[in-house]
Amino acid sequence: MPERVRAGIVGASGYIGGELLRLLLGHPHVEVAAATSARLAGRSVDTAHPNLRGVTDLTFVSPETLEPVDVLFAAAPHTQTMARMPEFLGLAGLVVDLSADFRLRDPAVFARYYGAPHTAPDLLGGFACGLPELYRKELTDADRISVPGCMATAAILALAPAAAAGLIEPDVVVDARTGSSGSGATAGPANTHAERSGALRVFAPAGHRHEAEIAQATGLAVRMTATGVEAVRGVQVLCHVRLTGGAGERDLWRAYRERYADEPFVRLxxxxxxxxxxxxxxxxxxxxxxxxxxxxxxxxxxTLVAALDNLVKGGAGGAVQSLNVRRGWPERTGLAFPGLHPV
Incomplete structure (x- = not known):
């Protein structure tokens, strides 16, 4: 029986934090030792995550009181994690970051897409990408992991086999649509029900932040748009590409089957x-x-298409899958739920 590891979750009151709690509380090799929230410290975690009623008696603790753990999941907002990363690295032997702060290797590219300078550029090269389908080897001995964005994960998995096989031209257009949970638990007035219900809001007509991650992972020249749809969960991307030479449907089938034949979480x-x-x-x-x-x-x-749950494979599930790879556990551990139909 593998030993259990003690886990801490920073930013546990958000939607990604709630998914981490849901998945890790059911993981046979993980004990959730601490879940932090500055706003809800001292209150039960089911205050923010009512689906966890009766599942755990954990209460939120203040981030300042976090004690050392084996693995620390950081689910803080973008641009806030980089200032605290040295502290996090001192608290855990393995840190899994779910913010955007350590996804991009070039600090100038980060500043361009996030509108702020990177305050820990010396740490950027030390994070393995938390996408096992492309970076499994790097994850096996990584002590720092950065989970890619939800729309980036979908687009990378849609594009990577065709790009690696030389079946598509380098210029691609990624058209993404996402549910409201992608805006986070503290989204502003533009994401109230009255504003979001029934809307198809093109909130990023050009230059969405995730295009930098997609380009970095695939080597393609990416242009990306994003639209908010009425769904709560879910991401779908349509990648519009030009095929090279005489490439056709059979070539695509061959490339995708060969690339994803043994992947536990990618289905064609x-x-x-x-x-x-x-x-x-x-x-x-x-x-x-x-x-x-x-x-x-x-x-x-x-048109290359991919879909996922932005809070699971596009966030907390990708983090847990990366943990499983790092610890040498079967990748499906704690992640066996197949989804529901109909819903």
Whole structure:
């Protein structure tokens, strides 16, 4: 029986923090030792996460009182984690960061996309990317892990096999849509029900932050747009590409089957008929799967499609999967929930 590790969660009152709690409380090799929240310190975790009623008697603790643990999950807002990272590294042998602060290797690129200088540029090169499908080898001995963004995860998994096989031209357009939970638990007035319900809001018509992550991971020249939809959970990306030479549907099938044949959380979904022909995030709520598919237009182009739950495979689930890889545990451990249908 593998030893249990003690875990701490910084920023545990947010949506990603709640998903980390849900997954780790059911993980057979993890004991959640601390869940921090400056706003809710001293109150039960089910104050913020009512789905955990009766599951745990944990209470939130102040971030300042956090004690050493084996693994620390940092789910603080973007641009806030980098200032505290030296402290976090002193508290745990393994730190898994779910903010954007250590995803990009170039501090100038970070400043361009996040509008603030990086205050710990010397640490940028020391984080393995928390995407096992591409970086499993690096994760096996990593002590610092940075989990990619939700839309970036979907787009990278959609593009990587075709790009690696040389089947697509380097210029791609990523059109993403995301549910309201992607804005976080403390989203502003633009994300109230009255404003969000029924809306298809193009909140990033060009230059979405995740395009830098996608370009870094795939080597492609990426242009990205993002639209907020009425769903609560879920991300779907459509990657519009031009095929190289005489590449076609059979070549795409071969590349994706070879690349993802043994991946526990990537499923190929590209059918010619039926209601679920291409990846749809609706059936992935709560699951750690990323469904990937494609359609060829017969004119030298193709649309590569991916869908996932932004809070699970696009966040907390990706973090737990990376922990499993790092500790040598089966990757499905604590992540077996398959999603629901119908919902």
């Amino acid at each position: 979904v590209a059918r010619r008929r039926g209601p679920h022909r291409l990846p749809d995030p609706k059936i992935l709520a709560g699951a750690n799967f990323c469904d990937v598919g494609f359609a060829v237009d017969g004119r030298g182009g193709a």
